Amino acid sequence: MSVVQLEDVTKRYRNGDGWSNALSAVNLSVERGSIQGIIGFSGAGKSTLLRCVSRLEKPDEGRVLIDGADLASATGRDLRSARRKLGVVFQQFHLMRSRTVADNIALPLEIAGERPMHIHSRVQDLLGYVGLQDKQHVYPAQLSGGQRQRVAIARALATKPAVLLTDEPTSALDPETTASVLDLLKRVRDELGVTILLITHELNAVRAICDYVAVLDSGCIVEQGPVEQVFTRPMSRATERLLGKDLHLSQLATHLGKPSDHPDSVFLEIHFFGADATDHILFDVARSTDATFSILHAQIVNLNRLGHGSMLVEVSGTVSALATVQDRLRARGANVVIVEPWQNAPFTVSGHA
Amino acid sequence: MPELLHLLIGPTLETLEMVITSAAVSGLFGTVLGVLLVVTERGRVLSAPWTYRVLNTLTNIGRSIPFIILLVAIIPFTRWIVGSAIGTRAAIVPLIVGAIPYVGRLVEATLREVDNGVIEAVLTMGATPWQVIRKAYLPEAVPGIIRAMTVVSITLVSYSAMAGAVGGGGLGDLAIRYGYQGFRTDVMVGTVAVLVLMIQGMQWSGDVFARYYQRDTAPALSRGRRSLSRASRATAAFVSAGVVLGGLAAGVVTLHRSAAGPRPLRVGVCPIPHAEILEHLRPMLRRQGIELEILPFNDYIQPNLALSSGDLDANFFQHVPFMERFNHDHGTHVVSVARVHIEPLGLYPGRTRTTARLRDGDVVAIANDPVNSGRGLLLLQAAGLIQLRTGNSINTTVRDIVGNPRHLKIRELEAAQLPRSVEDANAAVINTNYALAAHLDPLKDALFVEHSDSPYANVLATLPSRASEPRILALARALQSEDDRKFILRKYKGAVIPAF
Structure with missing residues (x-):
């Protein structure tokens, strides 16, 4: 049964004389106890989606069902009680600087009108859960970014929401802190059974903890499904761009410039998944054709417990040999993309025109 | 200290x-x-x-x-x-x-x-x-x-x-x-x-x-x-x-x-000499069971307005021409209860030390309120400096000047500012209370002083409805007592003259 259900969520903004859609009929359902990633480039509509789901803005059309209650149409008292089913964690934490750590966590409980005794014991539990008991009396300004985000997560969990909506929760953090915050989110799901919506532009965050992912592009969900499926068999250009950009392969190719000596050489970006990632596919293919290979870059990353191998290879040979190489790689389950560096200007690293 | x-x-x-x-x-x-x-x-x-x-x-x-x-x-x-x-x-x-x-x-x-x-x-x-x-x-x-x-x-x-x-x-x-x-x-x-x-x-x-x-x-x-x-x-x-x-x-x-106790009698005054005179009378009135509250004011408008609205029981700062003019302009009904003293208006030296040395284009400062302005002009006429179309009428303004042989420039200022103006003007017409406060002696320092038969006697004033109240009458009696006459003569040495 799905605990979050977005139905035809649409949001328009005035744009000069006309209107433009920031979100166009977004549909998404999230199963209870799962971690759902929503990924996209900046400008894809992530912030608008966050603001519509958290009801900081009212969608123009559609329904936002959180644990059965429609946030999009609720108002007044109904809206306020429906909101307690959804905890929100922000990129910039948004803690109150005038309150200590413990008092920040207590805030949603005070707002819900809980009794002081109950608030105290709940706050102590949460402090222990996020490992900040020794910091309970300090002010947020005295905490590191990772500690602040832990406080924000504890605060979002205070009213025992069914769903945690997290907006770029790790984008303001360094890589090490990012890992610990992602671990905490995973524990929240595993141990407390809270469903998590993770809105981000960081592929690594999705890879690390998400079960499902939806790819947002120009206000539409262009692709969704289990993470390993979406990331290994991308069906949309947007997903490919996200994956490519993340691996920096096209940027690398751009740095290297047009394949040199051989007129018929190309750059190939090759992705292997699962057991294939560690198999000797490239060697087999090289031996079966008369094309020559030079490996420019290769790596294996962990994708939701599965291997994901990727490499940038310069292949030289006759036109038919190049076609054969691609066919055979695909036949072995690899994802192959021809990289044309001189056409990849959008992905150049800043500082290199 | x-x-x-x-x-x-x-x-x-x-x-x-x-x-x-x-x-x-x-x-x-x-x-x-x-x-x-x-x-x-x-x-x-x-x-x-x-x-x-x-x-x-x-x-x-x-x-x-x-x-x-x-x-x-x-x-x-x-x-x-x-x-x-x-x-x-x-x-x-x-x-x-x-x-x-x-x-x-x-x-x-x-x-x-x-x-x-x-x-x-x-x-x-x-x-x-x-x-x-x-x-x-x-x-x-x-x-x-x-x-x-x-x-x-x-x-x-x-x-x-x-x-x-x-x-x-x-x-x-x-x-x-x-x-x-x-x-x-x-x-x-x-x-x-x-x-x-x-x-x-x-x-x-x-x-x-x-x-x-x-x-x-x-x-x-x-x-x-x-x-x-x-x-x-x-x-x-x-x-x-x-x-x-x-x-x-x-x-x-x-x-x-x-x-504490019954409400004291609230009297609005100018700080000098009116407040000093009342302070002197305070013990005498206290013996009669009358407590004074003396409220000094810096201007000539508020004491009458406060009296009319009942915030003051009486005031003691003005002369009859001013009071009549004020009643006319503001629709108030302030009446005089007792003439107390005259503060002769004086012409004081500024940059120019004597009347004779005043020459073309010199600046003479006078008060800017309607009554004191006219009174100042009359003083300048009496000193032979200007001629007024209106003769001796107290309703005179600078537009009534018909003869000004030395082409004096008459500047009208807030009365309280006049002692300060002597550094910038050639001469100034100053009310005695402000002159005394500024340590000017009307008898020694003034170039020319108003005649003692002046109509400008300062009065204790109140509203008609209260003019016969015992406490007001007691205050009036005290102000016109022999004791007060002696005090005024001793304290001001002729710069303030009893008018009763």
Whole structure:
């Protein structure tokens, strides 16, 4: 049964004389106890989606069902009680600087009108859960970014929401802190059974903890499904761009410039998944054709417990040999993309025109 | 020195009472206004565009009225609130009304600085608009509100200097009356010293508290800075407590004064010689069971208005021509009860030392109120300097000058400013009370003095309905007593002449 259900969520903004859609009929359902990633480039509509789901803005059309209650149409008292089913964690934490750590966590409980005794014991539990008991009396300004985000997560969990909506929760953090915050989110799901919506532009965050992912592009969900499926068999250009950009392969190719000596050489970006990632596919293919290979870059990353191998290879040979190489790689389950560096200007690293 | 301290204590307490009370009350109402100016704006938690527009306009109107005008304009309101438009507590009401829009704007600016993300975070917790204000906007803005209130309190100190206009007293009034008009440099310096200390104290306490509530101590610095701030916090708390207690004490003293016994007879006066004459008569009247409350004024308008409205029982500062003119212009019915003394008007030397040396284009300063202006022109005519079309009529203006052989430039100034003008004018016509306050001797210093048969005898005045009240009649008898005649002759040596 799905605990979050977005139905035809649409949001328009005035744009000069006309209107433009920031979100166009977004549909998404999230199963209870799962971690759902929503990924996209900046400008894809992530912030608008966050603001519509958290009801900081009212969608123009559609329904936002959180644990059965429609946030999009609720108002007044109904809206306020429906909101307690959804905890929100922000990129910039948004803690109150005038309150200590413990008092920040207590805030949603005070707002819900809980009794002081109950608030105290709940706050102590949460402090222990996020490992900040020794910091309970300090002010947020005295905490590191990772500690602040832990406080924000504890605060979002205070009213025992069914769903945690997290907006770029790790984008303001360094890589090490990012890992610990992602671990905490995973524990929240595993141990407390809270469903998590993770809105981000960081592929690594999705890879690390998400079960499902939806790819947002120009206000539409262009692709969704289990993470390993979406990331290994991308069906949309947007997903490919996200994956490519993340691996920096096209940027690398751009740095290297047009394949040199051989007129018929190309750059190939090759992705292997699962057991294939560690198999000797490239060697087999090289031996079966008369094309020559030079490996420019290769790596294996962990994708939701599965291997994901990727490499940038310069292949030289006759036109038919190049076609054969691609066919055979695909036949072995690899994802192959021809990289044309001189056409990849959008992905150049800043500082290199 | 003891005399100076004695002079300073009362006005210091009055200033503290005015500033603390008005800061506290305007702080409360101004904060409410500031909050409304933020939350009713379109798109905010209590979005109400029309309310916002109305509040915004009212705030701008409030901010644009000069304080001295506000002080006079809201006199009916002041009377309704504190029962009188005269005195320290009456000065507090316009201070509050004037400060509320100011506080409102400052608080508004502070609240707008609160991170909107924090407000949205609190909204996602299911907070009501009231909870958003109480749990997010206000606590997050505390350091800013403390800074705003520091600025407001200091501004109120300088505004309270204008309280003298309604007999409110305070340090500013003391500085004007004794320091400026009375040429008492020691009082001026003492007043400024007290004001500097007061303002330093306010700014410093404000800074310490604001820093304490800022809560942004960096971890590495926390220990050193926190212990420092704890020490200064204690001192700041001590100083603030002292200031607040002082203000409360002043308030209690005022209340006590007004609560004890039957209401004293309130008489509005000019500081010299009228206040001095009444002070001399105080023991005599006390023996008759009459307690005097002597309220000095800096201008010639308020004492009659305050009398007409019942805030004063009588006044003693004007002569009959002025009173009649005033009644005519303001529709009041002030009547004379007793002629007391004549203060002969004098022409005093400025840059030019003798009348004979006044030449073409020289500047002669006279008073600018209708009666004293005409009286001054008559004096200049009597001295042979000008010719007036209206002869000896008291309703004369500078437009009635028909002969001015030396082409003198007549400049009209506020009467109280005339002693100061002698440094810039060639000569000045000065009322005796202001001349005496400035240590000018009408007998020795004046170039030319009004004749003793002047129609300008100063009178005790009241309303017709009260003219036969026993206490007023007793005061009139005292003013015309032999004892008073002796006092006037001895004290002023002919510069003030008994007129009874």
